[in-house]
Amino acid sequence: GAGVSQSPSNKVTEKGKDVELRCDPISGHTALYWYRQSLGQGLEFLIYFQGNSAPDKSGLPSDRFSAERTGGSVSTLTIQRTQQEDSAVYLCASSVSGGAEAFFGQGTRLTVV
Amino acid sequence: AQSVTQPDIHITVSEGASLELRCNYSYGATPYLFWYVQSPGQGLQLLLKYFSGDTLVQGIKGFEAEFKRSQSSFNLRKPSVHWSDAAEYFCAVYGGSQGNLIFGKGTKLSVKP
Numbered sequence: 001g002a003g004v005s006q007s008p009s010n011k012v013t014e015k016g017k018d019v020e021l022r023c024d025p026i027s028g029h030t031a032l033y034w035y036r037q038s039l040g041q042g043l044e045f046l047i048y049f050q051g052n053s054a055p056d057k058s059g060l061p062s063d064r065f066s067a068e069r070t071g072g073s074v075s076t077l078t079i080q081r082t083q084q085e086d087s088a089v090y091l092c093a094s095s096v097s098g099g100a101e102a103f104f105g106q107g108t109r110l111t112v113v
Numbered sequence: 114a115q116s117v118t119q120p121d122i123h124i125t126v127s128e129g130a131s132l133e134l135r136c137n138y139s140y141g142a143t144p145y146l147f148w149y150v151q152s153p154g155q156g157l158q159l160l161l162k163y164f165s166g167d168t169l170v171q172g173i174k175g176f177e178a179e180f181k182r183s184q185s186s187f188n189l190r191k192p193s194v195h196w197s198d199a200a201e202y203f204c205a206v207y208g209g210s211q212g213n214l215i216f217g218k219g220t221k222l223s224v225k226p
Contacts, residue, residue, distance in 0.1 A: 043216040
């Protein structure tokens with residue numbers, strides 16, 4: 001597709017379960033970003049990939065969060081043992097080789113019950 | 114540290130009235146600045162960007178923004194608001210530690226008929 005695609009668009013999960021969120025960036029974009037948008041917290045940067053490599057994972061909120069990117073394309077954000085405070089909209093963005101202009105997907109709304 | 118401040122959490126304007134949304138940034142060098150719009154349940158759409166040059170930039174949907182270095186501001190304006198402009202607006206600066214965007218907390222715009 002022409003834009004950044006995220007799936008699922010909505011996810012409701014029980015506390016303690018693991019979830020996987022997927023991001024398919026714009027073709028040819030080597031840079032990929034994950035952000036979290038929580039009520040009252042604004043947009044929080046989580047992790048950046050250049051190609052398949054994420055040089056710094058310090059933005060991930062806890063060790064329950066992990067992310068990977070394969071083939072320089074699709075990325076998955078995994079949250080293990082979900083907690084209610086993980087409820088948020090998770091946004092993915094991509095850009096050309098880390099250029100400043102990032103294009104965002106529609107987001108995945110995660111609700112932990 | 115770099116930061117973005119949007120002083121107004123919520124603004125209501127009448128349809129047809131003019132609009133100005135405020136944004137102040139803190140950044141050491143020449144900033145790359147952005148305004149994004151988010152409609153309910155949607156991702157972020159880029160309205161306009163400033164990299165260099167002319168300090169008055171034009172964007173989509175009739176929006177413009179003016180970069181004022183002396184005031185560290187990048188305010189968004191529209192001469193005549195339409196009901197479809199009701200959304201949340203985010204100002205951002207490029208320059209996080211991993212080339213990520215740093216966002217303000219957003220301004221929610223409501224439009225009265």
